[in-house]
Amino acid sequence: MSLVQYDEQRHMGAAMEATARGQTLLLVTMVRLRRGPRGLQLDDQTCAGLVRWTEHFERVVYCGLLQESDDCDDASVTWVDIDSLPNRDRMRIVPLPFAYKIGAFARAYRATRRQLAEEIGKADKLCFTLGYVFGDWGGVAALEAIKQGRRFATWFDRVEHDVLRNTLHALRFRRRVKERMTLPVMIAYHRHLVRKSSLGLFQGMDTFKAYEKYSSNPACVYDVHTQPEDFINAEQIEQKLAGIEAAAPLRIVYVGRAVAMKGPEDWLRVIHGVVQAGVDVRATWLGDGPLLDQMQLTVKQLGLGNHVELAGYVGDRDKVLDALRESHLFLFCHKTPESPRCLIEALVSGCPIVGYGTHYPVGLVEGAGGGMFSAMDDFAGLAKLITELDRDRGRLVKLVRDAASCGRRFDEATVYRQRAELIASYA
Structure with a gap:
């Protein structure tokens, strides 16, 4: 039930x-x-x-x-x-x-x-x-x-x-x-x-x-723990959609700790695949954790310095929500069956969730839309999916609208x- x-x-x-x-x-x-x-x-x-x-x-x-x-x-x-x-x-x-x-x-x-x-x-x-x-x-x-x-x-x-x-x-x-x-x-x-x-x-x-x-x-x-006042408003949605339609650089975000179960290495490999496909992307990871130094090293090894920002811990929740509202996609590569609130906060913020398609994220958007998924551990498939979304901005616009609508179920x-x-x- x-x-x-x-x-x-x-x-x-x-x-x-x-x-x-x-x-x-x-x-x-x-x-x-x-x-x-x-x-x-x-x-x-x-x-x-x-x-x-x-x-x-x-x-x-x-x-x-x-x-x-x-x-x-x-x-x-x-x-x-x-x-x-x-x-x-x-x-x-x-x-x-x-x-x-x-x-x-x-x-x-x-x-x-x-x-x-x-x-x-x-x-x-x-x-x-x-x-x-x-x-x-x-x-x-x-x-x-x-x-x-x-x-x-x-x-x-x-x-x-x-x-x-x-x-x-x-x-x-x-x-x-x-x-x-x-x-x-x-x-x-x-x-x-x-x-x-x-x-x-x-x-x-x-x-x-x-x-x-x-x-x-x-x-x-x-x-x-999201409130109705946390929901992205109509003006913010239209501002985001205007940027998407104007071919602005694709903005990707994640919020969470840099630990193995969150798949930070996969996350960076997805971004690398998107960059290799010619997408102009700006990706931000908000959160600290024991693997943050390794992520910094991987960013250098993959040549992602102009595309990835590892912002560390951000304690101001309003700033986190602003980052979600301004981003076009919430990319996640979770490795274990869990139920992280960050995916719901992304939907509330009108930020479509894109990642490994386990039951939890699929269930969040079922019947409402606002998410797209690959098989578990298929970071190459995720990179391909995101590249296709960047090239089909109309599809991305619909995904954002669906995410904002879906998010209103969660207060x-x-x-x-x-x-x-x-x-x-x-x-």
Whole structure:
């Protein structure tokens, strides 16, 4: 079931909302909490989602992982004081141990399970994010809910076992051995919990396809934080189309970290193929990451200095959205089945998505248009596709219009309402 299908089916939405407003929602997640100078903090996008949940439930109990030091901080995270949020009086934050190492998980297990059992017993609706085995308190909460005979929703952001499998080669030897041994356990464990859940919330079609057959009630959902004011407006669309029709240099963009799963080397090889075909292209990668230095080296080796800008991390979201609105294509070469928000932000900005055609991106534009795709790992095919679009500017104009139209389906208020209704009905 997709959210669109669910929205078309629902006849009792108002009743569900009225019921949920008097209830407590328990969320157990893998999201990191940290202690700031004025109390607990969460990243800005999680905070936005937390506020949305309070619009649909009377009380929200939020469990996250408390990091004890700043050593694992991501420089791209914008931390927000939880106490500064609207509806803070209807939120309760429960820090759980950060225990991904086997020993730490074993030491914390009994006390944390007792704590989760108490929270489950007090809550009306339950939703648990799953992602690993050791240190994955969402999975432990699901085991406890099963023991108590409670209904609960499972939530997956991505196909975790595929992400792990595809990154094994980059791990140190001892860690690689450990994760190879963990992998079959993780797959069986997650499938068991999905089977026992009363609702499966799977972000994007890649994740949905991976888990739907194990769920009695699967739903394809999206976790987005775009607002209607983020949508590209008519004037901006016409300005972009005027440049396309005037044969302006083709503007290509990507927003994300330079890590192996994002396919940065493939991305550069696509640009190289487009340049070799004679296209006047300006391509920008917005984002930092461990492979950024290697990307710089590849740019020099391929002679792309006049065509590629590696801009690094850009913390100003308005600047990121402006770059998307000004670009003609959003090129991505993702290597693993995940559901990155950057593709939705591109559509919202009227920037067509062009890349490897897995279920997630294809599902985003299904029935609306705004994307074109090649087979996985076929960077030569992507280069050919982009070259053809540059030579057929009328086709590119239509693609931009379709992307802008498609993007209007994705706003934060709508997707959180839809998910809240699913949880109120089935979890």
